[in-house]
Amino acid sequence: MSDSPLPEGVKHLVPVKPVEKAPKLTDEAKKELQSVGMMDDKGKLKIKGVSPKMLKRMKQEAVDCPVLQKEIAFVQCYVCRNFHSRISGKVYCKGEPLTY
Template sequence: MSEPLPEGIKHLVTINPVEKAPKLTDEAKKELQSVGMMDEKGKLKLKGVSAKMLKRMKQEQVDCPVLKQEIAFVQCYVCRNFHSRVMGQVYCKGEPL
């Protein structure tokens, strides 16, 4: 029997490792630049995330239940629906964007 999801969480999404890093959408890049998580050259600068973890995050993707498509995990990580990452899974609030 699986554990119930925490309050306010609608989806439990599995993180999938991939061979080739998925591309970030132009919208995601603009969003990251506007909040200071990406510089003008396109280099990610996530506070509290080590370079080793960031490299690993770039090689992962999730099947987003809100956007109904596969996206890069980094895009999921900076989404306002992202709650937390636990043992290869993401807690998603599932609210419309």
């Protein structure tokens, strides 16, 4: 991989790591997912454009969030407004403060 600079607006490059058991989604994250239609009332994820097989894999991954300063489930990272993109097992994060 080249040492090219991060894309404009991106402050962090965070590796995605596989975990045995992903961290639980926070209540704030669940409310956010439900408000944008990515989670039904029963708590089942339905992310448009993501296959069930990929979603299952995403649930088994986590990232060390540079904004929240803790390990979070990749699904929570994926729906965060700071999420820019994911390339080659790394997440490009905008790194802006979050207000829930």
